[in-house]
Amino acid sequence: MRSRQTTLDQKQARNGLLFVMPWIVGFLGLFLYPLVRTIYMSFNVVIPSVDGYVFRWVGLDNFARILTEDIDFVIAAQNYFVRVLVYTPVIITLGIIIAMLLNQNIKGKGIFRMIFFLPIIILNGQLLENISSYGGMDIHVNGFVLDVIYTIVPSGAFSVVLDLFSYIIEILWYTGVPILIFLAMLQKVDKSLYEAAAIDGANGWSIFWKITLPSLRSAITVAIIFVVVFLANFDGNPINSIILTSMNAGDRSEGYASAISIIYSLLQLLVISILLLFSIEKQRKRV
Amino acid sequence: MKKLKLDRAHQWQHIKKNLFGSGTKKGILYKIAVYFLSITFAFVFLYPIFYMFMISLMSNTDLVDSTILWIPSRIYINNYIFSARAMLMNQTFIGFFIDFMKTVDIPASIADPQMLSTPLFTELVKVFTILMIIPMTAIVGSIFTKKHKILWIISSIVVVIIFILPRSYVDSFYVAGTTTFMMIISSAVIGYGLSRFQFFGKKLIFVLLLVIYILPKTLLFIPRAEIYNIIGVKGTIFALWIPALFGQGMQATFFILVFYQFFRMMPKQIEEAAYIDGATSFDIFIRIALPMAVPAFIIAITYGLAVNWNEVFLANFYLEGNIKTIPMLLGSLQDEWSRYADYTSGDLVNVDFTESKAFAGTLLSIIPLVISYGIIQKYFIESIDNSGITGE
Numbered sequence: 001m002r003s004r005q006t007t008l009d010q011k012q013a014r015n016g017l018l019f020v021m022p023w024i025v026g027f028l029g030l031f032l033y034p035l036v037r038t039i040y041m042s043f044n045v046v047i048p049s050v051d052g053y054v055f056r057w058v059g060l061d062n063f064a065r066i067l068t069e070d071i072d073f074v075i076a077a078q079n080y081f082v083r084v085l086v087y088t089p090v091i092i093t094l095g096i097i098i099a100m101l102l103n104q105n106i107k108g109k110g111i112f113r114m115i116f117f118l119p120i121i122i123l124n125g126q127l128l129e130n131i132s133s134y135g136g137m138d139i140h141v142n143g144f145v146l147d148v149i150y151t152i153v154p155s156g157a158f159s160v161v162l163d164l165f166s167y168i169i170e171i172l173w174y175t176g177v178p179i180l181i182f183l184a185m186l187q188k189v190d191k192s193l194y195e196a197a198a199i200d201g202a203n204g205w206s207i208f209w210k211i212t213l214p215s216l217r218s219a220i221t222v223a224i225i226f227v228v229v230f231l232a233n234f235d236g237n238p239i240n241s242i243i244l245t246s247m248n249a250g251d252r253s254e255g256y257a258s259a260i261s262i263i264y265s266l267l268q269l270l271v272i273s274i275l276l277l278f279s280i281e282k283q284r285k286r287v
Numbered sequence: 288m289k290k291l292k293l294d295r296a297h298q299w300q301h302i303k304k305n306l307f308g309s310g311t312k313k314g315i316l317y318k319i320a321v322y323f324l325s326i327t328f329a330f331v332f333l334y335p336i337f338y339m340f341m342i343s344l345m346s347n348t349d350l351v352d353s354t355i356l357w358i359p360s361r362i363y364i365n366n367y368i369f370s371a372r373a374m375l376m377n378q379t380f381i382g383f384f385i386d387f388m389k390t391v392d393i394p395a396s397i398a399d400p401q402m403l404s405t406p407l408f409t410e411l412v413k414v415f416t417i418l419m420i421i422p423m424t425a426i427v428g429s430i431f432t433k434k435h436k437i438l439w440i441i442s443s444i445v446v447v448i449i450f451i452l453p454r455s456y457v458d459s460f461y462v463a464g465t466t467t468f469m470m471i472i473s474s475a476v477i478g479y480g481l482s483r484f485q486f487f488g489k490k491l492i493f494v495l496l497l498v499i500y501i502l503p504k505t506l507l508f509i510p511r512a513e514i515y516n517i518i519g520v521k522g523t524i525f526a527l528w529i530p531a532l533f534g535q536g537m538q539a540t541f542f543i544l545v546f547y548q549f550f551r552m553m554p555k556q557i558e559e560a561a562y563i564d565g566a567t568s569f570d571i572f573i574r575i576a577l578p579m580a581v582p583a584f585i586i587a588i589t590y591g592l593a594v595n596w597n598e599v600f601l602a603n604f605y606l607e608g609n610i611k612t613i614p615m616l617l618g619s620l621q622d623e624w625s626r627y628a629d630y631t632s633g634d635l636v637n638v639d640f641t642e643s644k645a646f647a648g649t650l651l652s653i654i655p656l657v658i659s660y661g662i663i664q665k666y667f668i669e670s671i672d673n674s675g676i677t678g679e
Contacts, residue, residue, distance in 0.1 A: 009485070015568040016484025020492065023477045023543070026533025031499060034510035041509065052513070101325050106318070114664050115329045120590070121660045122653045124597030126618045130649045131335050134342075134642035172331055177590075184671050204317075225501065226541075232503045233537075235599045235614075243505045244600070254509050261505045268503055 042259035053254065062259035073260050076238045077267055080231075084271050088227050090171055092220060095178030100212070102179070103186045120176035125235025132170065174230065178223040185219040186212070224275050232268055239264055336650075343367070343646040346637040363637060365629075366647035373627035374616040374648060376453035383454045384410060404522030409609050412524060413461055420446050430577050456655050459596055459612040462527065467591035469531035470542055474587065475580070477534050478546025479572050483558065500540035508601060515605065526605035527595075537594050537601070542587050549583040550576055582670030589660070589667045596656060613652045620648045 017024075042062055044055040066073050102113055189211070197207050231237065243264070247257035342350070346363035349355045371377050378386075391407050402408055424442035425435065432438070449457055481489065511530070515521040520529065530536045534543060553576055561571045595602075599614045608615075616623075624640040660667075 012484050013486035016480050016486040016489075019476050019480025019484065019568075019572075020486075021480075022473050022532065023480075023492070023534040026473075026530065026535040027495065027499075029514070030511060030530055030533055030535040031507065034507040034514070037510035037513070038506060097324075098328055101321060101328070104321050106321055106325065110665075110668070112325050112329055113668055114660075115332050117664070117668075118332070118657070118660065121593045122597075122656050124599065124614050126599060126614045127597075127649055127652065130617065130645050131339060134645060169331060169335055172328070180671060187672060225497075229501060229503075229538075235597075240503075240505055240600055244604070247509065258509060261503065265502050265506045268501060272501055 038258045038262065041255050042262050044255045046254035046258075048253065055255075058255075062256050063263065065256065066259055066263060073239070073242055073263070076242055077264065080237065080239055081267065081271060084228055084231050085274065087171060087174070087231065088224060088275055091174050091178060091227050092223055094172060095175045095223060096182055096213075096216065096220075098175060099179045099182035099186055102183055116179055117176055119173040120180070123173055123176070125237075128170065128173070128236050174227065177226055177230070181219050181223050181226070182216060185216055189215045220279055221276060224279060225272060228268070228272050228275065232264075339646040339650055342643050343650055345643045347639060347641050347643065348636060350641055350643060363643070365637070366643050367651065369624070369628040369638070370620065370644055370648035370651055371453075373620055373623045374613065374651060375455040375458075375611070376651060378454050379451045380454050380457040381450040384414060403519055403525070404607070404609055406609070409523065413458075413610075416461065416465055417446060417449055417457075420449075430573060431581065455611065455613050455616055458610050459614075459655070462524065462602060462606075462610060462612050463592050463596035465524065466527045466531050466536065466595045467588060469528045470536045470539060470591055470595075471584065471587045473532050473534045473536075474539065474542035475546050475577065475583075476572075478543045479550050479576055481543070482547045482550035483553070483568075483576075496540045496543065499535070500538070504537070504601060508604060512605065521605060522607040522609050524606070524610065527602065537598055542591065545586055546580065546583050549580045553579055585663070585666050585670040589663055592659070593656070613655075617648055617652045620645065 041053075041055075043057060043059055045058050045062075047054040047056070098116055102109065102116065106112070193211055194207060197211060202210070233240075239260075243257050243260050246252040246260060247254055341357050341359070343366055344362045345355070345359040346361070346366075349359045349361075349363070352360070368377075387406075387410055391410075393407065421439065421442045424438050424445075428438040429435065449460070452460075481492065512521060512526075515526045515529070520526045527536075531539070557575055558571055561575060566574070596612070597614060599612070599618065602612060603615055621640050624644065628638050628640075630638055
């Protein structure tokens with residue numbers, strides 16, 4: 001009996017591996033080998049020739065050049081770092097708010113959803129650049145409204161808000177998939193929980209903090225990872241074009257570009273760990 | 288007097304109940320707030336599109352006229368005509384193909400190593416792939432439905448429509464659609480393997496999936512291009528298909544996890560019953576698992592199309608400009624403008640490239656996506672409703 005059980009398990013394991021085999025082949029051929037190759041290239045000066053590349057070992061020279069001599073990547077990386085750390089929490093917050101709005105029983109829900117998911121479909125780097133470089137992304141705030149606000153609020157404090165406001169459309173357009181993730185999660189929350197809380201006399205505010213937000217916890221983690229990866233791979237990201245131009249530039253070439261992409265990958269891991277640690281820490285305090 | 292007071296108090300109670308709600312019933316104020324916020328957000332979302340549309344109708348003289356803010360003095364349609372020309376939309380695909388076949392020179396030998404990336408071969412693969420839609424629909428469709436006749440008719444109509452669509456639209460659908468198709472096949476297979484079987488190293492695979500997802504796409508593109516060069520597919524569509532087929536394409540992890548989540552919801556009993564009846568794992572996958580995962584397919588098709596359509600960096604690099612998708616053409620619109628705009632009309636001031644031209648091109652570039660989304664969105668949103676796409 002026992003031996004039959006093991007053979008069945010073995011058969012299961014074999015079938016499972018068979019299904020996953022395309023991924024394993026892809027991982028070895030299109031991830032592991034290229035990764036080793038990239039790391040090797042980053043320690044070399046790479047000279048393209050007729051039959052492949054010629055390598056000249058230079059050790060850490062490429063990295064030293066990127067971080068200490070040339071300034072383009074360092075500046076772009078700093079901008080990216082700050083931008084992602086500021087954008088992501090705003091995107092997540094707005095995403096939760098919009099997902100909660102869409103989760104209400106309102107008329108025209110279908111139309112609202114269609115509008116909020118539209119950027120998922122149409123957004124690309126070139127589109128965003130075309131719109132924003134000609135002012136399509138700034139909502140013109142009425143002059144009178146501005147005057148009133150400036151007289152009430154000291155302008156220094158307000159200009160920060162206004163700065164963020166001029167990016168508001170861009171940020172909102174990034175919220176598509178996070179909204180989707182949150183909405184799917186909100187719909188799974190048991191409705192009787194809300195009813196029970198309401199009967200016990202909880203108001204909307206405490207229901208939000210005690211029921212809605214905790215149930216979104218795993219969705220927030222997923223959304224953070226998604227947003228950071230999206231912003232990194234977005235075609236409007238200047239780091240990508242720096243890497244591409246470096247690759248084609250004679251004095252930099254593939255070795256230098258590989259070194260940039262390795263530093264960039266490490267930065268990416270750092271950003272994600274900061275954001276995740278921060279969100280986990282906050283959630284732990286709250287519970 | 289006393290009675291009136293009581294009445295008033297009662298009335299106030301009633302109004303209060305309506306305004307603020309009671310218990311689980313929401314009040315009017317709450318509803319107003321929800322509508323107000325929703326409409327505000329919707330307005331902000333759509334604002335750029337309104338803005339682009341209004342500007343794209345203006346001539347250059349309207350743009351510099353400070354009295355004209357939103358409504359153009361007259362509709363200047365040349366913005367659209369010239370942008371469509373510059374983005375290769377003024378010719379149907381079949382028209383282009385016939386012209387192309389008349390002028391192309393046949394390569395001297397088939398054994399030429401560069402043959403795969405020649406224009407002739409690129410176009411032939413494209414037409415062959417489009418024609419393959421009909422049999423592929425029949426094969427794939429037979430998994431989900433028994434109405435074979437309708438599948439044949441619908442797929443034939445789709446192919447005819449594709450042939451008369453503008454050329455660059457077809458190219459974009461070709462690049463995005465085929466890559467998505469490959470990616471969905473591999474993601475479904477891999478997702479099934481991960482969700483229904485226990486084997487050594489599964490945890491490791493999940494960790495690696497996450498790591499691959501987080502690392503930026505620029506990390507590996509140079510060595511991958513080297514590999515494609517060696518096997519002779521650089522500059523062809525195969526350079527996009529290969530990573531998609533092996534679960535290493537754009538955001539592949541995301542799609543694998545979507546399918547993983549769906550297949551995990553499949554009840555164990557069905558699987559066991561099928562095993563007892565003598566079905567193999569592959570049978571169960573095709574006959575039982577796939578038909579149950581229709582929502583996963585809809586999510587993957589919608590999002591996959593969007594991702595692959597909007598990806599420019601890698602597509603441009605691997606295709607080497609042999610196939611130009613719409614986002615690439617949009618990127619070079621300004622540079623190409625003088626070649627396609629008609630400067631002979633006399634109205635020279637209005638022909639030069641300005642934001643109204645850029646916006647006209649941008650709007651033209653999103654039309655196919657918006658139309659496809661309009662068709663698919665109902666099913667897309669339904670699929671999300673009955674899915675648990677948030678994995679751990």
